Amino acid sequence: QVQLVQSGAEVKKPGASVKVSCKASGYTFTSYYMHWVRQAPGQGLEWMGIINPSGGSTSYAQKFQGRVTMTRDTSTSTVYMELSSLRSEDTAVYYCAREQIKTTVTTNCRWFDPWGQGTLVTVSS
């Protein structure tokens, strides 16, 4: 079955960087875009960016431009999200999510399925 398995929880100090991995299985890795979404404690979902596992191209939410880098390793079907210059406000659960797309007459229909189990990143001095 299609599965996304993320790396374990991290504790980082302010100013440090964190790199979270997301290993895909059960489907052709390069055929689906992958997104990263984060959720601060008690808060909603916040989109961070997207990577095309086929060519490696990326697009990031403006809020994270300059601080986030998404990469992939096709040999292990793994995508990575690295966030630098961490601050306390970056404490959150980080999710990878596969994009599903369906072309219709009017526009593309896109949604997320499945999601990884989440990785808690705690930023604390």
Next chain:
Amino acid sequence: QSVLTQPPSVSAAPGQKVTISCSGSSSNIGNNYVSWYQQLPGTAPKLLIYENNKRPSGIPDRFSGSKSGTSATLGITGLQTGDEADYYCGTWDSSLSAGPVFGGGTKLTVL
């Protein structure tokens, strides 16, 4: 502050029906399809509805979705205690800040 607007909470008794609204604009819901996600406590979001009103396999027909103009609605009938969760609507935004957008989430309490 989320791009899409959802009520913070809704509640109903077991067996009853509840609806959760999601309001947006012409740059997102008005011109794109809506999906809904269920997040049980301590777990990752799970797809409930896609393409406004379609259910993935395994999702019971107690869950339904609809869209009209710049708003969407999730309906849940025959409420069960296991439906207690946070529910999020999502779509894509075609404005300058193009990309996926979500509602702030709605906490469903089954009394």
